[in-house]
Amino acid sequence: MLDVVGVRLGTFLDTLDTMPATQTDGGARLARSLAEPLPETGTTLRNLLRVVFERVMPTALHTSGPGYLAYIPGGGLPHSAIADLIAGITNRYVGLWMAAPGLVQVETNVLKWFCGMVGWGDDAGGVLTSGGSMANLIALVTARRERLPVDFLKGTIYTSAHAHHSVRKAALIAGFPLENVREIGLDPSFRMRVDALAAAIARDRAAGLTPFCVVASAGTTAVGAVDPLPAIADLCAAERLWLHVDAAYGGFFLLTERGREALAGIHRADSVTLDPHKGLFLPYGTGCIVVRDRETLRRAHSVSADYLPPPQTEEDRWDFAEMSPELSRDARGLRVWLPLKLVGAAAFRQQLDEKLDLARSAAEAVRAHPGLEVVAEPALSLFAFRVRDADPAQADARTRKLLAAMNQRKRVFLTGVPLPGGFVIRVCVLSFRTHAAQMQSFAEDLAASL
């Protein structure tokens, strides 16, 4: 069975560089043609693989390809898929320490490495989640538990106008009406304005509300900006607010020297969201929440049941089910551990450093055209630019047209975002498969599309 799958996957990996960056025409027709009733009898694997690889798979954004510079890429390290295969076939249970102490320790190691990367010591902890959205939800629920009474509807949350929408979604799921979420304005570099934050907190206190949590971004999805973490941390300390840093996009740049500079102060957070399926290039399905004090996660999530063994009381024995909403789940730790052990952190550091350089080189390529302007500089590996035009409506229309023309060439895939100053094209370099050749394609396609 493995050999036929291996042949298909080998071909996919060998030809992935030459696939178009997007192939989405006919998606609706394809999806309709795949709808089917529950099959009563089986089909051969060979036939099913043909369906999957020849019909199901090709029509998509080529998110694993080197030219994917849209949204937030990652690529999907095949090493992790091997770990998943092992985890799936052995099917060990990692929700509770006693069920698989070794495998839980492997996952605990990964979390301790991440806590160390943030700058925390032995009291810190965390859990691997399905993604950054779930991590932000866990963070808000934990902040609510730590800072508010059971009757929490007076609690207000502060984030920036460019925070990821999963923050508002987390607030909603955690039981807060969206009116309790303040979107603080941005400075000219698209970072949260700390003076406006302080003013909003003061206003809410005066109105009898209970400010309790600030969510800062360490790399916004829109333009990659890093909020001023030290000043926000000072304010949170003075106001006794929980500080959550959403570093889903930017967090793993902490492995690099430039990233540590850009994210200085992140260790003062109470909780941090990381997304290994972005910055560690893992396949989708791996996010992470880490907290400075592991007990805070436990207080927010621990509920006992008679049919389960009693929770572990030793410091170094983590029951993940006691620290997150999930009980049964996949053995996510192996998927992170295997690639880090196989190639070492240095290889990831080198890759991430390269992405910082690539984004800067692409921004230079944009600057070479006087008709274009870089609107957001690459704080990390993401920047944004647009067409210069005295007429704002014209500038928007021409920027959108440029984006469409570049994507039409199907060597790189970019997305845009409307900012108050107008529509911009974003370039996010974060796939381990993206190298200088793709920046060359970007520069050529840009010149040819103007």
Ligand SMILES: *Cc1c(COP(=O)(O)O)cnc(C)c1O
């Ligand atoms: C991607 C992202 C998220 C959401 O993470 P998912 O893994 O997609 O759930 C949250 N915040 C930021 C800053 C992100 O870039």
